[in-house]
Each structure stands twice: as structure tokens, then as C-alpha cells.
Amino acid sequence: MPKIAFLACPITLPTSPTRRSDAFEHDLLLAALKAGLAGRADLIDLDWRAPLEELAGFDLAYLGTPWDYTDAKDEFLERLEAIAAAGVIVCNPVEVIRWNSDKLYLRELERRGASSIPTLWPESAGPSDVLAAFDHFGADRVVVKRRVGAGAIGQDSFSRTAPPPADWRIEQPAMIQPFLPAIQSEGEHSFIFVDGRFSHALIKQASHGDYRIQSLYGGIERAVEPAAADLAAAQGIMAMLPFAQPPLYARIDMVRLDGGALAVIEAELIEPYLYPEQGEKFGQMLADAMLAALAKHN
Template sequence: MRVAYLACELTLPDSPERRPDAFEHDQMADCLSDAFALHGHEIAAMSWDDATVDWSEFDAALIGSTWDYQDRPDAFLARLAHIESETRLFNPSTLVRWNSRKTYLRDLEADGVRTVPTLWLDTSGETDVRQAFDALGSDDIVLKRQVGANAEGQFRLKRGDPVPAMPHPMMAQTFLPAIRTEGELSFIFIDGDFSHALVKSAAESDYRIQSSYGGRERAHSPSPGDMAGAAAVIDSLEDAPLYARVDMVRGADGDLLLMELELIEPFLYPLQGKGLGPRIHDALVRRLS
């Protein structure tokens, strides 16, 4: 079995201008390469927008560290459709298209998933933001791009703060203090089955939990109640994806709320889930058999 691992130019090892978080790409590549090699299989990392690749030479393609897709979403989705016409793609392009715009949270909420209170903003000027504070009933909100990743173009604002320029469609969410105290809880699922969990904590002077901003993570054993909440998110999907990361934060009532469901290019934290590589390999073999 030969599998393509879709990356982007700025995460590949030979890039002259690698992203500071590209070490996460390396961790996933090592994890998968070791697991695949044990069975005589190969996984090869390459940029998703490399027009010279013949995707039909691969038995499948896994979307990995394609961490620039949010700036070229139409080109990205078109390339995935092309790749899918030549080989099996995981996760499939229909699921990626749905998950690429964070309005998918409205669909999950309609299906009974508890989400962080969110307001959807097509424009984000002074009046829009002021109304968002009122609509959410909060003096502390976070504004994110509806198509975004790695907290790029994201702002935490308190009532009365200057409103920065936000040229993209945005979403406003109530800032939940638990992100600073307990942290964000992430649950990794492979082929619908729970793999491992972790807690992601922000640096002392920040609230963002990504490594690019000084975030750190540790393995976590979730309570039965928290585990059930994360599993319910996966169960709400029509079909179990090959891989998924459920990011949750605790609400004021003590229950977890869905922050985001990552189905496109999530980092799956192999250092906190020692059996991740074999789980992905075996799940992929089952899908292809």
C-alpha cells in the first residue's frame, strides 16, 4: 500500500521558509511512517497543490498538514476533488467541504450537539461587533474567521475595545474562562473509535492554545461524562470519518461544549497517543479492503 500524505509547501522539511509549528508535521510523519513501514507500506508527504503529482499512483491520500488551505479554499477544494477522482481521499471531499466553513456548527447544534454560543457575522464593523456583545450577553468575546485555522485573523475583544479590520466573514463566540483555567480538551477518534485525549493549555499571557502562541499539551484521561459528550459529537455524523478531533471547553454549568470539530487537517498529537500510527494504518487498510 502506498499513501500520499497531503501537506503544504511551508510544512514540508525542504521548505526554505518552514512554519514555526512544522515540527508537528514531522511528528505525524514519523508516527505514520514507522507504522506503515512495519507492514511494508509507504506513506509519502507532498504539497497538496503540486501539479506534477500523479495521484493515481497512490492507493489513497490522507489530508495532513495542509495548513494554508484557509487562504485558498476554492483552489484547495478543487484540488481535493481532482485527487479524489484519481484515488481514495480521507477524509472525503464532501465532508471536507462541509467542515471547511465553521457554519457546520449550526448543523451540529440543530442535531442536539451543545456548542459554544456563537453569532454569525457576514460583516464585522463597529456596529456589528457592538451588537454581537449584546446578542451574546457577554462583555468578552472572541471573533474568528468562518474559514480559518490556527487562530489566524482571530481577536479577543472586550466591550469598548477598538474593533480591528476584519475583511472575512466572521463568527463571534462568548469567551469562556475555562479555556484559561482548565484548558481546551481534545478527543481523537480513528474510524469512529476513541484513540486518546489531551488537554491544551495557553501560555500565561495568552488564551490561544496552539503551539504557535506558546500553547502546550498533556495527555488526559477523560471522565465518563466528558467522554460521552465527545462521542456524541462523532455519533451525530452520518458516517464515522477516518480521523477526527473533537475540541471542547467547559461551560459555566460544568458540561463540555463543542468548540470545533476538526475533520480536515487536524494535528492528532501522536506524542500523547502512542498507538496512533498503527490505529490509522489499520483503519485505512480496513477502508481499502
Template sequence: MRFDVTLVTHQGLPQGSEDDLLLAEALRAQGCAVRCAVWNDAAVDWSASRLTLIRSTWDYHLMPAAWLAWLDQAAVQTRLVNPVTLMRWNTDKRYLGELAARGVRCLPTVFVEAQERPALQAIAAQQGWQELVLKPAVGAGASGARRLRLDQLAEAGEQHLSRLLSEGAALVQPYMAVVEEAEERCLVYIAGQYSHAFAKPSFSGGAAVYAAVRLHEASELEQAVAQQVLAAAPSVPLYARVDLIPDEQGPLLMELELIEPDMVLRLKPAAAERLAEACLGLLD
């Protein structure tokens, strides 16, 4: 069987997420043949789909080598969205350093390579940070992230950093106390245009967090910063989520999500229709 659009998901959710189902419904309303398929299911024929949209591949960070290999393989069988070059770039959070070099105000970050063994206490002292967050360079949500006080760095901190570095590069960032009072602001873009925004608790992840999200009226400044972020990316994505956190000097970029962001289409049904229309534009 041939499909116009395949929505790619993961083994824990083979039928697709709630948002996937809303998008599939919007696509079918436009006459598209749609299916959901698991990214690492060897039985899937990706060439049977004209357009393959990455949507809820929420376990890719657990097997990054297999993920990157699959991206390359799928890209020669179907039209992959977002583009494979953009997703490979976005898979590793060292992209934050590139965006910062291009003038984007990002959450301050020290990147530690796998072969390095810097002292966390020295990093904290040099940066003037009172609490740190350690996380893997390839990760999703709060996976692998740990918040640490200064008195925890010598033992628990170094142990956690060693675990992270045994699998790849790591990020060291300051813990932002503002997240205890202000939520992350997540701005959703479709075909380069602002669609909607929602707020969610920071430094956490999983279904419980996204069940508690609420729509957010993004300010003009937040939208301007998000546009700057997208302009600094290697190319314009079909879909994107720009996660910001408020700061005294303006919004800071926490993450640019170009692979499998939850866009909470369930809270903004018209966004599913806009994304479906954008997909149709790629099928013409």
C-alpha cells in the same frame, strides 16, 4: 512509482510533521509504500496513490478557494480521506450552527455574513457578553482570531470585523474566562472509536502550543459529548478530533477537526498503529 498511502502536508513542512513520520513508520511496518506530498504541488501525481490521507495541510485556510478546488480534483484521482464532502463541510466553521441545531452544546456563536455589517456593541448587548472573540469562518488555530473588551468594540472591533468580512463570513463568540484556568480537552477518534485525549491552552495556536500539550484522561461525560458530536456530523470520519471546553453545565464544543488535526501521536504511539490499521482496512 506507485504508492499505497500518501500523507498530504503543506509547503512549510514538505517532509511531513512529527506525527506524519510516526504514521508513515507504522504503515511501512505493515508493508505499505508511503510518501508525503504537498497538497498544492502541481508536480504531484495523485493518481499514483491508492489512498491519500490529509494530515498536515496547515495552510489551507490561507487559500480556501484553491483548497476546495484541489479537494475536488484530488478526489477523482485517488481515494481521499477524510471524504471530500466531509472536509468541504468542515472547512467552514458555520458547521457549528448545524451541529447546534442538531442538539450539540456548542460555544455560543453569532454568524455574520460577508454582506452584513452588524454593530458589535448591539450583538454584545443582545447576547449579554462582556468580552468577544472575532474569528474568520474559514480559519485554523488562532489565525485571524481577536479577543476584544466592550470598550474596544466601536473602533478596534469594527475594524477587525470589516477586515474579516472583506474575505468572507465571520464568527462572533463570547470570550470564556474558564480558558484562563482550564485547558481545551481534545479527544481523538479513529474509525469512530475513542483513541486518546490531550489538553492544550485555548485561544492560541502554532508549534509552541502543541509542544506543551499533555495527555488527558477524558471523562465519561466528555466522551459522551464527543460521541454526540460525531453522530451529528454528516458521516463517520476515519479520524477526528473533538475539542471541548468545560462549562458549569457540561462540556461545550469549541471545534470539530476533521481535516488536518494534530493528534499528538507522539504522546500515544499505539494510536499511530491504530490509524495505520484503519488505513489498511480501506486498502482491502
């Protein structure tokens, strides 16, 4: 029976004393995939930093919840390359992970025709960059993110009336965007794809007074049947990905612009939470896609 590794990290593994408060998402995703694979493959969750000889004993490695990779991107990519060199199928492939690990990929999607959010790309960000961004965008509020980051960790939002303090900085490559009110009024749209096929969609909404939609900050989500135009927008982003084959899994996050169209926030191809509780058939779809990848490889 094939062995599949569900790669995780200390802040998500159930036995860890440093487990994060939103690591229940690890449990839900693992359970959905185990149900889909039942009787067909063994699925084991373990740290992506486990000894290479242990990881090399698996047939396929799925990037489940390695949520701490953003603080060790180069180490993470090197480990994935070593796992792949040992003959293990890595999903998504290392070239996809490398491309997706720096949010500069959004510029490439924009060049390919994606409806995008206007963005500045400072190599580091300080108060002067934020103040300049207000005028550049003609906006009263902006959001500053790390280019290598996830889960809104290290993210800040400032307004003209509440600018950053003098000692504020992001000492790494950053991105600055105008704040879009639809994030709070409607929420963020997420479209889940498995092997290029649409699985399910949802809207994620922030808790009252916040704009961050992740469960770590009290965000909630609900399943939706997307409008045809909205689904087509997400499928369009999938078609723009610069790979010969669609990734095994993808989550396309989008927000509505003032004109009514959806713009891409992120194409999540590394370790996104895929919301199995909103997708009744998702676990089965992902399990089938993994087993198909193994059959093709063999």
C-alpha cells in the same frame, strides 16, 4: 506495496524555506504514521498542489498538514475532487471536507442537539458587530474568528474596555462568540477518534496571558484520561456527524461551560493535528484504518 500520500504544503514541508515554526507537528505526525505503516505501505509527504499526474500515482491521499488551504478553499476542494476522480482514496472524503470547511457546520450540530457556544454569524465583521455582540451575549469579552480558518490565524479577542479600533475589519464571513474563561483556567479538551473509535484525549493550555492554545502561540498540551461524562460528550458529537460512515480521523475540541458540561468548539475533520505523542497506539490505529480502507476499496 500501497503508496500513501501525506498531503502537506510549503509552510509545513521540511525542505521549504517558508516553513512555519510549529511545523514540527508535521514531523511528529508523519513519524507516527510511518512507524504504524512500516513494511506495509510507503508513505510520502508532498505538496497538495503537486502535479495531478504525480498525485494520481498514489492509492490513498491523507490530508496531513495542508495548512494553507484556508486561503484557497475552492482550489483545495477542486484538487481533492480531481484526486478522487483519478481513483485515489481521499481521507477524509471530499464531501466531509466540504461540509467541514465552513464553520457554519456548527449550526447544524447545534440543531442536532450538540451543546454549543452561542454564536453570531456576520458575513463580515467590523467594530459595530463587536459592540453589538457585547450586548447580545451580555458579555464583557468576545472572540471573533474566520468561518474558513484554522490555527487561530486571523482571530481576535476584544473587551468592552479594549474594543476594536475604528479601522478593524474581517473582510470575510466571520463568527463572534463570548469569551469563555475556562479556556484559560482549564484549557481546551481534545478527543481523537480513528474510524469512529476513541484513541486518546488531551487538554491544551495557553501560555500565560494568552488564550490561544496552539503551539504556534506557545500553548502546551498534556494527555488525560477523560471522565466518563466528558468522553460521552465527545462521542455524542461524533454520532451527530451527518455521514453514513464515521470519518477516518476526527478531533473533537470542547470547552467546559459554567454548568460543568463540555460544549463543542470544533469538530476537526480536515487537517487537524492529532497529537500522536499523547496517544501511544494512535499511529498504529491510523495505519490499520488506512490499510482497511484500501482493502475495502480493492
